[in-house]
Amino acid sequence: MEFNPRLMAIQVDEGGGAALRRTVEDMGLVVHTGVGGKEITADADGAVTAMALSDGSSIDTDLVIFSAGVRPRDQLARDCGLTVGERGGIAVDERCRTSDPAVYAIGECALAADGRVYGLVAPGYEMALVTADEIAEASRESGFTGADTSTKLKLLGVDVASFGDAHGTAEGCLDVVYADSRAGVYKKLVIGADGALLGGVLVGDAESYGMLRPLTGSVPPVAPEQLVLPAGLGAPAAIGPSALPDEAVICNCHNVTKGSIRSAVTDHQCATVPEVKKCTKAGTGCGSCLKALTTLVNDELEASGVSVDKGLCGCFSYTRAELYEIVRTLRITSYAALLDSHGRDEARSGNGCEICKPTVASIIASLAPTVGASGYVLDGEQAALQDTNDHFLANLQRNGSYSIVPRIPGGEITPEKLIVIGEVARDFGLYTKITGGQRIDLFGARVDQLPLIWARLVEAGFESGHAYGKALRTVKSCVGQTWCRYGVQDSVRMAIDLELRYRGLRSPHKLKSAVSGCARECAEARGKDFGVIATSNGWNLYVGGNGGADPRHADLLAQDLDDEQLIRLIDRFLMFYIRTADRLERTSAWLERIEGGLDHVRDVVVDDSLGLCAELEALMADHVAGYRDEWAETLEDPERLRRFVSFVNAPGAPDPTVKFVPERDQVKPDLTILSGPSIPVRTLETLEGAASR
Amino acid sequence: MTMAPERIDVRVELLIDQRWFAVCDLSDLTPGRGVAALLPDGTQVAVFLDRTGQAYAIDNRDPFTGAYVLSRGLLGSVGERPFVASPLLKQRFDLETGRCLDDEGVAVQAYAARTQEHMGGVSAQVA
Ligand code: SF4
Ligand code: FES
Numbered sequence: 001m002e003f004n005p006r007l008m009a010i011q012v013d014e015g016g017g018a019a020l021r022r023t024v025e026d027m028g029l030v031v032h033t034g035v036g037g038k039e040i041t042a043d044a045d046g047a048v049t050a051m052a053l054s055d056g057s058s059i060d061t062d063l064v065i066f067s068a069g070v071r072p073r074d075q076l077a078r079d080c081g082l083t084v085g086e087r088g089g090i091a092v093d094e095r096c097r098t099s100d101p102a103v104y105a106i107g108e109c110a111l112a113a114d115g116r117v118y119g120l121v122a123p124g125y126e127m128a129l130v131t132a133d134e135i136a137e138a139s140r141e142s143g144f145t146g147a148d149t150s151t152k153l154k155l156l157g158v159d160v161a162s163f164g165d166a167h168g169t170a171e172g173c174l175d176v177v178y179a180d181s182r183a184g185v186y187k188k189l190v191i192g193a194d195g196a197l198l199g200g201v202l203v204g205d206a207e208s209y210g211m212l213r214p215l216t217g218s219v220p221p222v223a224p225e226q227l228v229l230p231a232g233l234g235a236p237a238a239i240g241p242s243a244l245p246d247e248a249v250i251c252n253c254h255n256v257t258k259g260s261i262r263s264a265v266t267d268h269q270c271a272t273v274p275e276v277k278k279c280t281k282a283g284t285g286c287g288s289c290l291k292a293l294t295t296l297v298n299d300e301l302e303a304s305g306v307s308v309d310k311g312l313c314g315c316f317s318y319t320r321a322e323l324y325e326i327v328r329t330l331r332i333t334s335y336a337a338l339l340d341s342h343g344r345d346e347a348r349s350g351n352g353c354e355i356c357k358p359t360v361a362s363i364i365a366s367l368a369p370t371v372g373a374s375g376y377v378l379d380g381e382q383a384a385l386q387d388t389n390d391h392f393l394a395n396l397q398r399n400g401s402y403s404i405v406p407r408i409p410g411g412e413i414t415p416e417k418l419i420v421i422g423e424v425a426r427d428f429g430l431y432t433k434i435t436g437g438q439r440i441d442l443f444g445a446r447v448d449q450l451p452l453i454w455a456r457l458v459e460a461g462f463e464s465g466h467a468y469g470k471a472l473r474t475v476k477s478c479v480g481q482t483w484c485r486y487g488v489q490d491s492v493r494m495a496i497d498l499e500l501r502y503r504g505l506r507s508p509h510k511l512k513s514a515v516s517g518c519a520r521e522c523a524e525a526r527g528k529d530f531g532v533i534a535t536s537n538g539w540n541l542y543v544g545g546n547g548g549a550d551p552r553h554a555d556l557l558a559q560d561l562d563d564e565q566l567i568r569l570i571d572r573f574l575m576f577y578i579r580t581a582d583r584l585e586r587t588s589a590w591l592e593r594i595e596g597g598l599d600h601v602r603d604v605v606v607d608d609s610l611g612l613c614a615e616l617e618a619l620m621a622d623h624v625a626g627y628r629d630e631w632a633e634t635l636e637d638p639e640r641l642r643r644f645v646s647f648v649n650a651p652g653a654p655d656p657t658v659k660f661v662p663e664r665d666q667v668k669p670d671l672t673i674l675s676g677p678s679i680p681v682r683t684l685e686t687l688e689g690a691a692s693r
Numbered sequence: 694m695t696m697a698p699e700r701i702d703v704r705v706e707l708l709i710d711q712r713w714f715a716v717c718d719l720s721d722l723t724p725g726r727g728v729a730a731l732l733p734d735g736t737q738v739a740v741f742l743d744r745t746g747q748a749y750a751i752d753n754r755d756p757f758t759g760a761y762v763l764s765r766g767l768l769g770s771v772g773e774r775p776f777v778a779s780p781l782l783k784q785r786f787d788l789e790t791g792r793c794l795d796d797e798g799v800a801v802q803a804y805a806a807r808t809q810e811h812m813g814g815v816s817a818q819v820a
Contacts, residue, residue, distance in 0.1 A: 314771065336744070346772065351725065351743050353769035354778035354785070384725030388765040388780035391726070396780055400760040648717040648728040648740070655729075657737075657761045674759030 001032045001053070011151060011162040015179060016203040019186035023158050023204060026184070032059075040064055070119045072109045085111040094143030096131045104131045114146040123147035150213055158184070159206035164199025164216040165190050173198055178228035187228040195219045197227075207551075211244075218245040241292040242299050250296065251282035251289040258296060265300040272309075273297050291550075291589065312583060313355035315339060315347035320508060320583045324363050328579075333373035335360045335385050354387075359583045361385035362470055365506040366578055369626035370619055383643075389468035392644070393630055394450055399669035401658050402450060403443040404430075405467035406457050407503060410477045410495035410515075411438025420460040428453055431666045436547075437474030437512065439465060444667055446658050448651075451644050454631045463629035466504060470584075472511045475499040476524070480517030480534070487517035489534030494563070495523075498532070501567065502574065504627045508581040508590075511574070526554045529587040530570055535559070539566045543573055544591035544598070552588040555598050558606055568617065572605040575616035701810055705740060705748045708805035709733070716740055719808055722748070727777065729753050729764040738804060739764035741788060743775050748808055749788035752801040755779045756793075763801070 002009075006017030007024070021031050032053065039052040052058045072089035083091045083099035089111030096104045106127035108119045118124065126144055133140045150163035168175060172193035179186045185204035189212070192198045196219050202209055212227065220227060221243040241250065246259030260280055270276045273290075276297050277283045283293045311317035316339075318326065323338070332338050338360055340348050361382055364373050373382075389395050394402035406421065421440055425432045430453075431443040445453055467473060475498045478484065480491030495515040505511070514525040515532040525531025531542040537560040545554025558569055581590040591598055603609040605616070634640045646655040657674060660667035703719040709732055716730040722742040730738050737753035741764075753761045758781045766777040769785070776785040776794055785794040791803035 347770075349744070350773075351768050351770035351775055353771075354767040354783065357725075357767055357769070381725075384723050384768070387767065388762070391765065396762065396765070398758060398760060398781070400762045642721075643728075646729060647731045647737075648721050649730045653731070655737075655761060656735075671759070674761075 001035060001037065003034070003036045005034045007031065007033065008155065008160060011160060011166065012201045012203060013167055013188060015177060015188060016160070016162075016186045016201040019179065019181065019184055019203045020155065020158060020160060022181060023184035024156055027156060029156075037064075070108060070117075072111065072117050074109055077105065077109075085115075085117075089117045094130075094145055095134050096127050096144055097134070104134070106131055112144060112146065116146065118147055120147070150216075158204060159202065161202040161206035161209040162200065163209065163213045164197070166199045166201050168199070170198055176224045176228060178225075189224050189228055191224050197224065215245065215248070217247070241296050250292050251280075254281040254284065256280045256282035261293065261296050262300050265297055266304060270297075271301065311344070312359060313353055315343050315350070315352050315356045317344050318342065320359055320363070321580045323360065324367075324579055327360075327363050327371065328367055331371040333364060333371055334381050335364070336381060355583070357385040358387050358390070358470075359508075361390070362506045362508070366623070367619075369622035392447060392450060393454075393464060393468060393634065394445065395468045397443060397669065399658055399671060399674060400655065401443070401669065402445045402447065403441050403467070404445055404450070404453060404457075405435065405439055405441050405465040406462035407465040407499070408439040408474075409499040409503075410475055410492050412477075412492055412496060417460060417462070420456070420462075424453055424456050429660070429667060431660075431668065435467075435474075438476045439474060441467070444660055444669070446646060446654055447644055448646050448654060451635060451641055455635055458629070458632050458635060463503075464631045466630075470507055470509050472499070472502040472505045472507070472513070474512060475502075476512075476514035476528075478515075478517050478522035480515075484517055484522075486520055487534070488536045489517055489539065491515040491517035491523065491532075491534055494532060494534075494539070494566075497563075498567070498570065501624055502570075504630070505574065505578075505623055507574070507578045509584050509586045511587070527551065528554060530554070530573060532566065538562050541566060541569055541573075543601070544588045546586055546588035550588065554588075555591070557598070557602060569605060571620040572613050572616045573601070575619045576601065576605055576612070579616075703808050703810055705742075706807055706809050707732075707738065707740070707750050708807075713807070713809070715809075715811075716750075719746075719748075725768045727764040727766065727768070729761065737761050739766075739777070740806065741768055741775075741777060743768060743770070743788075746808070747775075748806040749775060750804040750806045751777070751786060751788060751791050752803075754801065755781055755784075756799050756801060757782050757784055 006014060007020050008017065012020065025031055036054040037051055038054050040048055041050045041052065043049050048062055048064055050058050050060045051064055074084050074088055074090045077084055077090040077098065082103065085091055090098055090105040090109055091111045092098055092105050092113065094113045096106055096110065098105050107124040108117060110127065111117055126147060130140065130144045151161065153160055165173070168190040170192055173190050176189045176191060177187070183204065187200070187202050187205070189200040190198040196217060197212065197215050199216060200212060208227065241258065244258050246257060246262065248258045250256055250258050250261060261276060261282055264270045264276045264279045268279050270279050273294050276293065283290045309317065310319055312320055312323065316323060326332065326342055327338065335352065335357060339352055364382070383391065392402060394404055397403055425442050428445060428449055430445060433441050433443065435441050475495040477491045477495030481487030481489055482492065498513060498515065512528045513530050514523040514528045516523040516525045517534050519533060521533060525533050526542050527545045527547045529543070529545065531545055531554045533540045533542065539561045540559050541557045541561060542554035543557045544552065546552045557573065561569065577587055577590060580594065591601065594600060604612060645651040647653055659670040659673050661670045704715040705717050705719055705722065706713040706715050714732065716738070717728065717740065721728060722740065724742050724744050727739045727741040730740050732738060738750050739753040741749045751763060753763050755763050757779065760781060762780055763777055763786065765780045768775060768777055770776065771794070775788040777788060778785045784796060786792065786801055787794060789803060791801040793799040
């Protein structure tokens with residue numbers, strides 16, 4: 001029930017409100033707009049029975065939930081005799097002064113000069129700045145006349161966003177609207193007389209909010225109608241960071257604009273991404289802007305005539321794809337040999353770094369059967385190259401404990417195996433959680449417990465789930481034809497086949513997959529690196545999907561494949577990706593980066609335009625034949641087991657800093673131990689000084 | 694009583710309170726990786742070996758997270774200087790000085806380390 005004539009009246013316009021309403025009503029909710037509650041009736045026991053509405057109608061109900069807005073808390077001002085607004089709020093002028101010029105009011109108790117009360121923190125900060133300048137008598141051109149109330153939120157799971165002049169109040173402005181009521185999508189852009197983007201409303205699909213909002217106030221680089229079309233209907237894939245205006249915020253964590261990133265390169269002479277990060281702080285928060293940041297920095301460097309070093313890191317001037325070719329063709333089986341023969345001059349015979357070591361380890365591992373290296377990640381030199389997760393075949397968690405994920409192919413598991421997981425978790429006091437990939441994560445194991453836990457799991461028939469590696473993670477599935485009345489193929493069997501085929505495959509980044517038994521797509525296959533959806537004639541293969549921070553729907557690569565065709569095509573696709581992708585580049589980013597995009601990949605893996613397919617298939621055949629369970633191998637080898645101790649000089653002693661406290665009937669890390677008193681730091685110089693005294 | 698040396702052990706020793714303290718055998722270390730060890734007072738140290746066979750030791754506690762995990766990081770070098778990258782948030786620490794290369798204000802303690810040959814026997818064990 002909403003008092004306003006439409007849902008979210010402030011954020012969206014009429015069209016958006018209607019789209020929103022339809023979607024919400026499709027969920028089975030009845031929406032009443034333009035009415036208020038008048039009276040709640042209760043039975044003899046005081047329990048609610050009905051609610052009367054302002055339009056005279058009434059709803060039978062036994063529960064009423066109120067969702068009230070904010071009201072300015074202005075009692076103090078009233079008691080002091082300051083002017084307050086008709087509907088509350090301490091009236092202030094553009095300088096945030098109340099009716100008594102010696103008193104200021106800011107934040108959500110104030111009624112700003114534009115007649116609005118701002119309940120958000122950002123306008124509050126702005127008002128604080130104005131007030132501080134005012135008190136300090138600093139001259140400032142503009143006061144507080146209103147704030148940007150752009151928002152992006154979810155209402156019952158529906159994306160809703162509005163930005164800038166969403167209601168088109170500017171003189172002479174015009175609308176560009178795209179509406180698809182079947183899909184519940186409504187998008188409107190407000191375009192000024194000069195062609196500049198002034199604002200907009202997005203309902204049902206707000207993915208372009210991040211791109212559109214920074215464009216506000218400027219003339220967009222493409223026609224506005226292209227900006228509202230859904231992907232695939234002539235919309236540009238996304239406008240790259242180079243097309244954004246200088247005011248566009250690239251790093252949201254630290255509020256860094258494109259302009260300041262560019263000036264870091266031009267004015268502050270930053271020549272690398274790390275330098276720009278240090279200088280601007282951009283990219284040092286969640287890291288999700290790093291890709292855009294790197295593109296911008298490289299563009300700017302190139303524009304200023306600096307040749308950009310595309311090398312993997314300080315040790316290699318080659319990209320990952322180039323190193324892959326070097327390892328493959330020269331059959332190089334050790335990192336040291338590669339560094340000493342192909343590293344940068346200054347890096348040869350050094351120790352390498354944390355970037356190239358795992359990258360090269362992954363290349364050698366994925367080519368191991370082909371170049372004749374040991375594929376086992378804990379062998380010899382390989383052991384020294386792996387990130388800690390690969391080194392201990394488990395995932396490091398924040399307090400130094402590890403989590404364990406046994407493989408559960410296709411998400412199918414017998415009651416017996418479920419019981420074993422439960423018993424192991426109980427006996428070792430592990431926290432258990434179901435993962436998004438249809439398996440079970442066991443948290444809170446100490447290093448020295450890992451072999452003991454795995455001995456039990458391996459005995460029960462489990463093997464490593466590679467949750468710790470840049471490798472195939474899971475192939476999710478829905479129950480498919482066997483149980484579901486809509487299913488047209490056996491999606492579970494296919495998911496198990498695929499997971500067992502590609503398990504252990506090392507790749508530039510993690511790989512995820514899913515198989516759905518019909519077009520209803522319950523397994524969410526289109527959010528995966530490779531997703532399979534059943535058709536009545538076979539399978540459709542989608543590639544390049546992603547969830548996470550940068551969601552992307554997978555693109556259709558081929559249709560109506562039989563089992564054999566499907567597997568052959570996935571073999572080729574994966575090997576082509578492993579061969580050509582950059583370090584930590586998911587298939588989604590890879591597909592968008594490589595020249596020719598999806599069409600090129602289709603040419604190569606479907607039509608064999610490069611004559612590579614036989615080789616790609618052979619590489620995969622080598623992988624499948626060479627697969628061994630890493631945990632079973634580890635348990636058989638006392639030498640390898642030696643590293644699973646907390647302390648080298650006290651092999652039996654558990655790490656006293658890995659402790660747990662109860663939480664919701666399970667455990668969680670005891671972080672108080674870690675935060676402990678910080679020990680004063682002495683550097684080696686002071687120590688040596690002390691020793692020589 | 695025969696005093697003939699049975700074999701030669703190479704031990705890794707740290708300078709603690711002006712004394713050399715053996716933390717482990719050289720064969721316990723893999724070049725490019727570290728191990729955690731306990732000092733007599735219960736302090737945790739991270740001990741590393743580089744490609745050339747040089748040993749290093751710093752505090753095991755990662756000052757950014759508080760977790761005792763630096764021994765599980767990857768070794769690298771910038772120019773001549775060896776470092777370890779924390780396995781949690783990847784900040785790098787100079788193995789000779791303990792200084793953080795990514796945040797000037799932060800450092801961990803570094804210990805002088807050496808490898809020393811001994812005749813026979815076993816390395817010191819701390820319970
Ligand atoms: S995707 Fe189709 S077959 Fe699978 S569970 Fe959903 S409706 Fe059933
Ligand atoms: S958006 Fe830049 S670090 Fe999070």
